[in-house]
Amino acid sequence: MNLPDTNLPNHFELLATDGAARTGRLTTPHGVVRTPAFMPVGTAGAMKGMHWREVREAGADIVLGNTYHLMLRPGAERIAALGGLQRFTGWNGPMLTDSGGFQVMSLADLRKVSEHAVTFRSHIDGAKVELSPERSIEVQRFLGSDIAMQMDECVRLPAERDDIDRAMRLSLRWAERSKRAFESAPDGYMLFGIVQGGDIPQLRHASAQGLVEIGFHGYAIGGLAVGEPQEVMLAMIDETAPMLPKERPRYLMGVGTPDDILEAVKRGIDMFDCVMPTRNGRHGVAFTRFGQVNLRNARHADDPRPLDEESSWPSTRNCARAYLHHLVKAGETLGAMLLSEINVAYYQSLMQGIRDAIAHGTFDEFYQRTREDWARGDI
Ligand SMILES: CC1(C)O[C@@H]2[C@@H](CO[C@@]3(CNc4nc5cc6c(=O)[nH]c(N)nc6cc5[nH]4)OC(C)(C)O[C@@H]23)O1
Numbered sequence: 488m489n490l491p492d493t494n495l496p497n498h499f500e501l502l503a504t505d506g507a508a509r510t511g512r513l514t515t516p517h518g519v520v521r522t523p524a525f526m527p528v529g530t531a532g533a534m535k536g537m538h539w540r541e542v543r544e545a546g547a548d549i550v551l552g553n554t555y556h557l558m559l560r561p562g563a564e565r566i567a568a569l570g571g572l573q574r575f576t577g578w579n580g581p582m583l584t585d586s587g588g589f590q591v592m593s594l595a596d597l598r599k600v601s602e603h604a605v606t607f608r609s610h611i612d613g614a615k616v617e618l619s620p621e622r623s624i625e626v627q628r629f630l631g632s633d634i635a636m637q638m639d640e641c642v643r644l645p646a647e648r649d650d651i652d653r654a655m656r657l658s659l660r661w662a663e664r665s666k667r668a669f670e671s672a673p674d675g676y677m678l679f680g681i682v683q684g685g686d687i688p689q690l691r692h693a694s695a696q697g698l699v700e701i702g703f704h705g706y707a708i709g710g711l712a713v714g715e716p717q718e719v720m721l722a723m724i725d726e727t728a729p730m731l732p733k734e735r736p737r738y739l740m741g742v743g744t745p746d747d748i749l750e751a752v753k754r755g756i757d758m759f760d761c762v763m764p765t766r767n768g769r770h771g772v773a774f775t776r777f778g779q780v781n782l783r784n785a786r787h788a789d790d791p792r793p794l795d796e797e798s799s800w801p802s803t804r805n806c807a808r809a810y811l812h813h814l815v816k817a818g819e820t821l822g823a824m825l826l827s828e829i830n831v832a833y834y835q836s837l838m839q840g841i842r843d844a845i846a847h848g849t850f851d852e853f854y855q856r857t858r859e860d861w862a863r864g865d866i
Pocket of ligand 1: 593640709710711714740741742
C-alpha cells in the first residue's frame with residue numbers, strides 16, 4: 488500500500504527510475520543534493536582528517552552533523568549566534584542533522600527514557616541533560632540544518648517484540664511532537680520521520696503507515712545497521728520502502744559498506760550516511776574499485792603501484808602503496824588524512840556511477856560489474 492501524503496511541500500524531484508532504484512534531486516536552502524546520495528559524517532562539525540574543500544572536491548553534496556555532540560559542545564545557541572552550522576564550519580552546503588536520541592543510547596552515561604524525553608549525563612563533563620522532541624527540534628533549528636530528523640528511540644537488535652513495539656509506538660508519538668515543534672521552520676527546511684519496528688515486519692508496517700499519516704518531507708529507515716546481519720537489514724528494507732511515498736526521499740540511517748549501499752539502492756533507497764570511509768581510513772584501510780585494501784599489511788611495503796591508476800582522485804591515482812603503508816605503520820597523521828580522502832572519494836565515485844547507471848537504465852549491468860570488480864579483489 489502506498490499512501491500518498493500531500494500535506495507538506497515536496498522538495499524532491501524524481502529524475503529516473505530503473506527497477507526499484509531511483510535517481511533524483513533534493514533541493515535544500517543551502518544547495519541541491521543529487522540522489523542516491525552518500526553523506527560523509529562530520530559528527531562534531533568537522534570531517535575527521537579532511538578539509539571541507541576536499542569533501543566538496545570528492546563530490547559530496549551534503550554532510551551529516553549530530554545534535555547530541557554539538558548541543559554538548561560548543562552548544563546550539565552558540566552556533567546560532569555565530570551564524571549557524573554552515574557558516575560556523577565553513578562547509579556552506581546542505582547539512583542533515585541526526586536528532587540525538589540514538590547517540591544518547593550509544594554514547595551517554597546514566598541515560599533514562601521517559602514519555603517526555605531522554606535524560607542523560609554528558610560524556611564530556613557529566614552535566615545532567617534532558618533531550619525532548621521539542622528540544623531536539625529547537626537544537627536542529629539553532630544549528631540551521633537543512634534536513635532535521637524527528638526524535639526517536641532505536642532499540643538494539645536482537646530485542647524482545649514487546650520492547651521493539653513499545654519503542655516504535657513511543658517514536659510515533661515523538662514524531663507527532665517533533666513535527667509540531669518544527670512547524671515554525673522557514674520554507675525549504677525539511678523534517679524527516681524515522682521508521683522503527685526492529686526486525687518485525689508488522690511493526691515496520693505500523694511505523695511506516697503511522698509516519699505517512701502524520702506526513703513528513705522525507706522518510707528515514709532507522710533501527711538498522713546496529714550489528715544485524717545484512718540479510719535482516721535488506722529484508723526490513725523490502726518490508727518498509729514500498730510503504731513509503733515514492734515521490735519523497737528515503738534515507739537509510741548509518742549505512743554502510745559499498746555492498747550495503749548497492750543492495751539498498753536496488754531496493755529504492757535514496758540517501759545514506761556512514762562513518763566507515765573516514766573511520767576505516769584512520770585505521771589504515773582503503774576502499775577501492777577492487778574491494779578493501781589493508782595498508783597495514785606487509786605485502787605493500789615495496790609496492791610502487793597506486794591503489795587505482797585509473798581513479799579520477801589524485802591521491803588514489805598517484806600515492807604508492809609503499810608510501811601509504813609506511814605512513815600507516817609510522818602512525819603519521821598524513822596516512823589517516825590521505826586514506827580518509829581516498830575513501831570519501833571512492834564512496835562518491837560509487838554514488839556517481841549509481842546515479843549515471845539509473846539515469847541510463849543500466850543499473851543491473853552496473854550492479855553486476857561493480858560486484859565482480861569487488862570480488863576480483865585487490866591483486
Ligand atoms: C556501520 C558502522 C561502521 O557505523 C557505526 C557502527 C555502528 O553503527 C553506527 C551506524 N548505524 C546506525 N544505525 C542508526 C540508526 C538510527 C536510528 O534508528 N535513529 C536515529 N535517529 N539515528 C540512527 C543512526 C544510526 N546509525 O551507529 C553508531 C553506533 C553511531 O556507530 C555507527 O558501525
